[in-house]
Amino acid sequence: MIKKVRLEGIPLTEGHSGLHLEVEGGIVRKGYYYALVPVRGFETLLIGRSATVAPLLTTRVCGLCQITHSIASAKAVESASGIEVPEEAEVLREVLGLTVRIYNNLLHQITISEDLFPDKGERFQFIRNVQRVRKFTGELLESIGGEIIHSPNIKVGGISEPVEDFVKDRILEQIPSVELALKESFEEFSEALEKTWEREGLEDDFGKHDFDFFATDLYYGKVFDFERITFVRPQEFLPDDLKFRATNLYPLVDGKPVETGPRARAVLFKGYVPKGGVKELHLLRAEENLEALKRIESLLSSYSFTGELWNQTPPSSDGETLGIGVHEAPRGVNIHAVKLDKRGKITYYKIVVPTEFNFFAVSESLRGVPAAKAEFVVRGYDPCIVCAAH
C-alpha cells in the first residue's frame, strides 16, 4: 500500500522546505521537494528601479552566498547595456566568488555537523577548526568586497575600490597556513562522513539519480543561452495544497531536469566520472574548497589591483536586449537576466538560482531510499531555500 508522507521543515538545511513522499514498505517510490518560504518578489521589486542598484539589492536575495547574486546581477546589467569591465575587476570578482564558495561550503559543514559528530565536544572542536578558515574568508570578503555579508563594492561596471598591494599581500601571506587548516578540516570532514554513512547504514551511492549535469565553468561562469531554460510551475504538477504553498519554480535545461553544483562542474570540466549518490557530492563540494583557495592564490598573485577597477558609464539599453549574467555559485549555476530602458531603469528581471535547478534532482534522488533517511538526501545538496524563493 502506498502511503503519502509529508515532512516539512527539514532540519540542518537553510530556510523552510518540505518533502512530499509516496512511500511503500518504508521505501520512497516517488518524492517531491519544494520550498516553503514566501516569495519576496525581487524580480518585481526591481522593476522601475535604476539598474545601478541591482547588484546591491540582489545580493540581499541570500545571506549565505551573497556575492554570487551581486556578481551575476552586475554582469547581466553590463551585458544588457554593453558596458566593458576592466579585466582586473573581473578577476577580483572571480576571487570574491571563490571566497564565498569556501565561506559557504564550510558553513554547510557547520550546518550538518550535528549529523557528522554525535559527540558535542568533537562537534564543537570541528566547528572551531572550520571557523578558523571561515575567518580568513570573512577577512578577504571585508577587505575586497567591503562587508562579509552583502558586499557593497560590486558595482555595475566593476569594483568600486582598488585593492592596495599591502592589502593583497596580507591576504596572500595567510594562504599557506589557511591551506593547511583547510586540508586538516577536509580530512576530519571526510572521515566523519564515512563514519556517518556507516552509522546510518547508508549505501555508498545512496541518493543517486541519472539526470544530466549542468555547469558553465569550473570557477567563474560563462554566458549561457537563456532561451534554453524553461520553467515548470508548482501548480502544474504538485498535489493539492502544495499548489498554493510551494514557492519555488522548477527550471529545466533544454526541456530536461538537471543537477548543477560541484559534481556537475567536476563532471563537465574535470572529466570526473560520477558514481552517483550524495556522499560523493559532499566530498566533491569539500574538495572544491581547496581548489578554490589555490585559484584565489594564483589570481591574486598574478594581477595588480591598484588601478581604476570601475567603468562608471551609466547603464542604458533599448528595452529589448536581454542581458544575461552567469556566475558559478557554490551550489551551481546562478543566472540573472535583465532588460533596461534608455534611462537605465529596469523593465524586466529574472533570477534563476542553482537550488531551483536542483529541486528536481533532489526529488529524483529520493526514489528508492528509505523514507526515514530522506533528509540525508536533501542535506547532500546543501539547498538554499531563500535563494530559491527569491
Place this chain on the structure above:
Amino acid sequence: MLELNSRFLIGSYKKAVEVESRTGNNPLEELLSVMFDSNMIDGILSSRIEGEFSVPFLVVKGDRVEVPSLNRFFGSVALLKKAIQKYRLSRIAVVAPSCAIDGLNKTQYYGIGCNWVKTAVALKVGILCTGSLTGKALTAEVLHLTGKEKRIKRFFYDGGLFYQTEEGELIPVNLSVHHHYINAACRYCLNLSAKGTDITYFPLKEENRAVFIVRSERGWRVVASVQKERPELFRFRRLKKEDLEGIVSLLREKALLNIDDILERVELGLPVPKWNDNKLRKFYRIWNAVEDYNFEEEVF
C-alpha cells in the same frame, strides 16, 4: 546647579603640558610621526584641507602625517570602516574634536556599523574646539571680521581664538561673531575640550608650539615613550592650573553662548534627539536645578 568652572569646562586630567617641537613642525604631527616610526600606531584617522573643503583623511605608513590646521574637522569617522575592515589596522590614532570622538566611542562600545573597532584604537587625540566651520562659513566669517576675503592657513588660541592668513596676518576672532557662523549642532556642544579622550590638543601662536592636556594613563604613556624615543625633538613645560585660566575663560565664554541656545531651544519646544535628550532637556533641568549635580557621570 552647574558651575562653569575648570572641572566642567576642561574636565579631569593628569597633566597639562606645553610642547615645543625643536624642528619647527607642529608638535602633534611630530608626536604622531614618532609613533608611526616606532610602530606604536599603524594609522591616523583625521581630516585635512583640500582646496575649499575639509575632507576625511586616513594616514597610513608612508604617507605624510597631517593634523587639521583649521576649525574644520569633518567626517573623520567616515573612514573607520576602510581603516579597520579593509586595511585591518589595529593601532589607530584618531585626531578629531569631541563630536567625532563621540561617534567613535559609540561605535567602539556597541559595534554598530563597523566590526572589530573595540580594540583597534591606540590613541584618541581630541581637538579643543569652539565650533567648526565649513569653507563658505569661514569665508563669510572672515569677511565679517575684516571686510575682506582672505585665505586662512591655521587657527590657534592665544588668550582668545585667532586665525592666521597665508600671508602671516593674525586675525582675532570675536567669539560671538564666531558663534553665529559655526555649524548648527556645534551651538549645542557642551564638550568643547574633548573630555573622554587620551589627550586634548590645541595649537598656540607659534606653529611649533601646542598644549597637550593629558587625561588618561594611556595618553601619558604615549607622551613618555615618545620623549624617551626621541628626546631631542621636543621640549615639554608642565603647565600649572593657573596657566590654563586663559583657555578656561575662553571656553566659559563660548559655553555660555551654547547654553543660551540650548535653553532657548528647549523653551521653544523644538524637537530633541530621537532616542536621547540628555544634552537638551536633561541639561535644562540640571542647569535650572538648585542642588549640586555630579556631571562627570552624565553625558551632554
Place this chain on the structure above:
Amino acid sequence: MTFHRVSFEDDDLKLKIGFIHFSSCSGCQVAFLDMFEDAVEIFDTVELVYSNLLTKRKEIPYMDVAFVEGAFCAEDPHHVKLIKELSEKAGMVIAIGGCAAFGGMRRFSCGSQMPQPSHQTFIPLTEIESIKRKVKFAIPGCPPNPSLLYNFFLAFLERNDDFLLPFEFIAQSRDASGFDLIKEVVNKGFCVGCGTCSTACPSRAISFKDVCGKPNFDADLCVRCGSCLAACPQSFKPYPQPVYT
C-alpha cells in the same frame, strides 16, 4: 527583563535560545556564525534549542529568548503559524536585522511574482500587536555586524542595561533609515558631521558631502536597515562619559 533560567551550570539550566526565520535572506543568522571562534564559545555558554539551520529539532520548544530575523508575510500560512507559536513559546523576542526591526528591504516588495504572486504583505515584527509586547529589543543592520551581535550577546547575558537601553528604543521606533537620519538629525540641526553614519551604512548609501560637512544620502541605495541612525552619536549616547579606551 525576565529571565526564566539564569544559571549557566549545566545544560538544563542554561539560557535557552532559538533562531526563527521569517521572510529574509538568513544573513542575520549567518552573521552570528561570522563571530567565528567566538560563536562557538557563545553556543557553549547558552543552549541553542531551536534553529532550522543548526539543530535537528523539528518542533519549536519553549525558548527564553528567540532571535528572530525577517518580516512577517501575511499570505504565508506557515508564517501565521509561526507568529502564534512565537507568542506562546518565546519568553522574549529580539528582532535582528532591518527586515524584522524596520521592514528593511521588504519595504520594496510588491508581490506578483511566480509561483506565488499573492505574497505581497510584509510586516516587520515590531508592528505586529500579538507579539509586540514580547519584542523587547531590536538590532539594526543588514545584516547586523558580528561585533555588534557579540557585544549585544555579552551585554544581554550580563544584563548590562546601559548597553541594552538604546535597543529597547529602537524596538519601539519602527522607522530607521537614511531618510530618518536626515529627518531626525540633519534637519533638526544636530548633525556635527562626524561621519559615523557613513561608516555604518552597509550599502554605502551615505557618503560625505565636503561642501557642507553633512551626510550625502542616496535614497536609491538605502535598504532601510537603520544602521545609520542607530550609529549616529546624536541619536543616543547613554553610556557614561568619559570613555578612555
